[in-house]
Each structure stands twice: as C-alpha cells, then as structure tokens.
Amino acid sequence: MEMEQTKALRPTLGDVEQILATLAQEGYIADREIATAIYLSIELHKPLLVEGAAGVGKTEIAKVMARALATDLIRLQCYEGLDVNTALYEWNYQKQMLRIRLEEGSGRTPEEKEQTIFSEPFLLRRPLLQAITHPRAPVLLVDEIDRVDEEFEAFLLELLSDWQITIPEIGTIRAQHVPYVVLTSNRTRELSDALRRRCLYLWIDYPSFEKELAIVLRKVPGISRQLAEQVAAFLHAVRSLDLQKVPGVAETLDWSAALLRLHRDHLDREAVERTLGCLFKHHEDQRVARGPWLDRVLAVIADAQRDGQSLQAALDRLERLARG
C-alpha cells in the first residue's frame, strides 16, 4: 500500500517521446535508448546504472532528469575511502561542544544533556540522508560508484532496497519519498552482480557521427555546418585510434570553440596542430595524432565534402585508416 502511495506522488515524465522532447529542450541530445532507460527507471521505480567511458555525458543524465522533473538533484561524489560518515550523516561536534558549555551549571543530568546533543538539530545531513528526508522525491546521483570499496557498495545496496537508515542515537528514518536514483560508473572496478541486478542498465558509447554533429551544432554557437561536420568526422576517426586517453564530448566542444576562436572555417594541419592540446591530453597521443595519419584523415574529410557526397562513406574509410 505504501508503495502505491509513494508512486502516486511521483510526477513522471510521460512517455519516451515526451522525454526525448524534454531532453532536447534542456539541451541534451539523446537517442531513444537513453530516453527509454530514463523513462523505465521512473516508471518501474528502479535505479538506473549508467556505464560508459569518461566524457560521454553520464552525469548529465541525472542533471537533466532533475531539471525535467523540476526537482532537486542531490549528488554523492564517490572516491576511494568514502565512508558512511561522509555519505550519510555526521554529528556537528562544534555545536555539541558549545551546547555542553552553555549547559554547564544548568543542573541537568548527563543523560538529559546527552539526549539533547544527540538529537536532530545537531545532525549534519550528508547526501544520502538528505535524499531520504527530502520533502519531495529528488534525483539522487551516485557518481562514479566504481571508486568506492566493496563494503560501501554493500551498504549502498542495502539502502537502495530498504530506503531506510538507522542512526543509533535517534532511531530509524524511513524515506518519505523514494528518490530517483542514477548511478554512474567508469568501470575502473567491476561492480558486484547484486548491485547490477538491483538496477536497470544503460551503456553510453561515444556518440555516433550524427549525434556528435548535432551536439556540436547545438552547443557551439556560431559554428558553420561545414566545420561542425569536419570536427565530428575527425573525432570519429580519432576514436578508432589506439590512444591512452580517448577524447570525449567535452573535448570535442572545447576543441570546436578553440577552432572558432582562431577564426577557422575548415580543418587543416596547421589548425589541428595549434589546437592539439584540446583533444589529446597525453604526450604520446599527441605524437600519434601529429604523424602522417593526420594528413590522410584530413584528405579523406576534405575530399568527401568537396564532392558533396555524404560523409558516411568517408567515415568507414576513416575507420579503416586508423586500423591500417
């Protein structure tokens, strides 16, 4: 019964098409796969586990979801050594000390004092407790869950199924409204099967040529279609290279902005070399990109555009270039 009530109170985003529209409105270029995952996560009341390489827009999903639902986003950034105190709650020690000082000579028994200073006003709410006690269902983003240790993962799993927290001094706190949960992982560590099975799953790959083109056109005001196409095609080729750090969408946008700033309307060797740092963050990668590979890729892109043919055929050739 309780579940039913909670659900009724949760605003939903409508069907998949509506979500696509909402996402587009919010500036997020999503495909149906992403929209479906978000939609089902809300409909089925299940956390969404989003995996993919760095820079493909995993975190954005939670942000956009919160904006679209007009609710708050509560973010738990994970890191190695994150413990329950930092994620859940902590006592406000300074405030407790002050209260003890103030109560000196008040004649109250230690037990009474203890009860006062271990009560809710002295509690510091960390993200997980905030999410549970929020007046309306927020979006809880657990970012980079792969960075925490197994124990914390087990704790989180428990929280995701029970939606209640026990604080020894106060008692058990149950969630008023079950939050929408998005977990992201860069796959630096394998997550437990139990956690995976608790969630719906979404893998986000690097964007396709079309998607990246749409993103560039939308997010880089003033860029010409020609340059945007070249940028997207170039990135497509870059990602088939064997690199230390494959550039993500953030890098694409930085690079496009840099090219614009240099007043470039097309790619050539000089333009690419001057802006290499935007895309390649490793010395070794820059060396690879500077090599003869660059001329071949630029030639393929220029040819394709000059002949007015679709870039799609050129893309396949670019991929083969990278492998060969």
Place this chain on the structure above:
Amino acid sequence: MSAEFGSLTEHVVEFSRRLRARGVLCGPAETADALRALQAVNVLDREAFRLALRTTLPHRREDLAVFDALFDAYWRARTPPESDRRGEPSEPRSVAEVAAARPPSLRRLAEEAAEGQQDLPGYSPLEVLTRKDFSSFREDELDVIARLVAAIARRIATRWGRRRRRARRSHLLDMRRTLRLHLRWGGEFPELAFRRRKVRKHRVVLLCDVSGSMDVYSRFLIQFVYALQEALGRVESFVFSTSLTRVTDQLRTRSLRAALGRLSQVVPNWSGGTKIGTSLRQFLDRYGGLLDRHTVVLIVSDGWDTGEVDVLRGAMQEIRDRAARVVWLNPLLGSPGYQPLTRGMQAALPYVHVFASAHNVDSLRELEHVLGRTRERLARR
C-alpha cells in the same frame, strides 16, 4: 489473436532463459521487470519493445552484444508485432491488458524472484568446472570461469574488509565517543577516544610467465589478482617470456578482458620461450624500487628456464632479501606425480616462502589463505 499475445509473456520468459543459458546475468527478477516494462511502452513499436527488454534484462556491457544477437534471432522467428497485424480488430489489445489478464504467471515469476536471487540455473555446471584444469577449458567455458574467478576474488576482498574493521590498534580520534566521555565527566577530565585506523595496504608485485603453456594460467592469475586489488592494495603487474614488460597501466586503463587480448599483441614473445632469470634481473634493475618490506611478490611460472641458472638464483636471492614474502605459483604442481625437478625450479625453490599451485578454481581458493595469512602477518608489523 489473444492466444498469440497471451504467449508473449511466455516468450519473454523463454527469451530470458536463453539469455541466461548464454551466461547473461539475468534471473526471474529481471524477467518480471521486463514484463512490467512492456506494460509501460508501446509494444507494437518494435524498437520500443527491443529497448524495453534491453534496458531491463542485461546488466553488463559484455551482455549487450549477447542480447543483440539473441534478440534478432529469437524475435525475428516470432511475431514481429507489426507484420502479423493484418485482419485484426482495429483496437488491438495492449500487452498490459493481456499481462493483467494472466496474473498467475507474473505472480509465479515474482515468487521465484523472491526465493532465489542467487539461484541461476544456467550456472550449475560450475561445480564440475572448479576442479578442472584451466588449460583444458573449451573456448566457450572460459568466459563463465573468468566470471567465477572474479566472483571468488570479490568474496575474498569483502571478507578481508571485515577483518580490517576489527583491527585493534588505532590512532584516529573518535569525536563521537570523545564527546560522550567529556559529557560524563562534566568536562573535567579530558580523555580522548580513538577509533581504528585503516590498515595500511600492501603492494603486490605480480610477475607472470606468459611463455608457451603458461599463457592460459597467467591470464587467470592476472584476472584473479586484479579482482583482489581492492583488498590487497596496489598491484604492479609484469609479464615475461624472454624479456620483461610492465603492464600495470594497460591493465588499469582498459577493461581487463580487452587489455589481455591487446597485451598478447603488444608484448614481444608472448607465448615464446622463457628466460626467467634474465627477466627477473631486468625487473630488479628497472623496478627494484618497488620492493620493500611491505611487498608480496607473486611469481607465476612452471620454472622451465632456458637461460643461465646462476642468473636466476642471484635474482631470486635478491628478491627474497628485499621483499616481505615470495610466493611461487606453479600450475604443474596440480598434476599428479609432478616433482619440481627442472633446473630452474630447483634453483629458485630455496628462496621461496610459499610454493603452491594455481591450476584450477579450487586452488585459487587455497591461494586466498596464502595471501590472507601474508596480509595479516604484515599488518601486525
């Protein structure tokens, strides 16, 4: 028509079973989710139907490819909703109605789900597999066993984590308890409470022989030790055959499976002959700084050295002197009647603290004890 739609539920159940049989992590709970998801989307839209199943049934990237292949094969053979809709009533019954009209199967699924989260029938042959030598696995068994290895490692890591919690020595101020004490004594006797400190993690250096027949064992060992690194602390990995290559970064930055595949292309002489002594000497010269009294050195090799025995002996002695513990894993030790008689093995043995096999899943479990004891011993220092 209703018979056809009625069977959709059964088909989804059957489809999930087939996924499971192919090693996809997916049980009755997932099937129930999939059916709920189908109630929420327009199943007459084939793409919506596909995405609903794809979001709910698989949970791992590796499983997505399995899903895609099976989806095409399974659902093409069956009613693609739009093509079979000729001559039907203009208002098609939605799957939601059909599903609602068939509560028994849904309920059964939910019950199954509640009973047996762990109970994945597709995994039962594992009992046999744990005693089987790694080298005798067929290609299609390798994946299943790799997952099992990772699962064992994860269990071990969790157990160690709990042990760490009980550690007694402590240097961190426990504010919560300090305040309570403070309160008790009215602030007159300042007394500080401490809590446990996280035990310092140890470094593991993994030196894997990837020559010839050792290749397959080394793959499993790398996988095992990597899954353990949460609990072990920092792992540095090297592979060697006639020379030594550091592979720590390659293993860290990519998914392990892909990394191992790539390694065999990058590393010179992968699966060639062996020069153990020379390789260990190379390790000492270039990476000797990694060794200190908190380091456990794990060498995985069958001891077939084609180089100078003296070089091997010298290198082993130096490693023993500088590291906390030297563990030699020789998969041949698992074969009945094996005696470590090769010249290389004979030369190395005096400098080895622990000599063990690592030829099958059961022996990896034993390795847990070896590593665990070493950890605790080091923690007490």
